[in-house]
Amino acid sequence: MKKTLSNxxxxxxxxxxxxxxxxITGSYARYISKRPIPVHCKExxxxxxxxxxxxxxxxxxxxxxxxxxxxxxxxxxxxxxxxADIQE
Numbered sequence: 001m002k003k004t005l006s007n008x009x010x011x012x013x014x015x016x017x018x019x020x021x022x023x024i025t026g027s028y029a030r031y032i033s034k035r036p037i038p039v040h041c042k043e044x045x046x047x048x049x050x051x052x053x054x055x056x057x058x059x060x061x062x063x064x065x066x067x068x069x070x071x072x073x074x075x076x077x078x079x080x081x082x083x084a085d086i087q088e
Contacts, residue, residue, distance in 0.1 A: 005086060009082070016055050016060075
């Protein structure tokens with residue numbers, strides 16, 4: 001399985017949405033870098049949550065409720081395509 005598919009699967013297993021601040025590599029402040037956004041996923045701002053549907057929307061709303069200062073999320077856009085790519 002390709003790395004981008006495994007990263008997308010990781011987001012799917014977390015409910016379809018992850019805080020952008022958690023989608024990083026590194027552990028020390030000076031050496032943190034942003035991980036690439038996987039296939040079938042997208043980075044959105046909090047005000048665009050209304051465009052989401054289903055489980056991804058519920059997870060995004062739950063994340064915003066817990067982390068009210070969050071500004072960006074990495075969300076799974078197309079679950080069907082992801083599932084089809086995983087089956088191949």
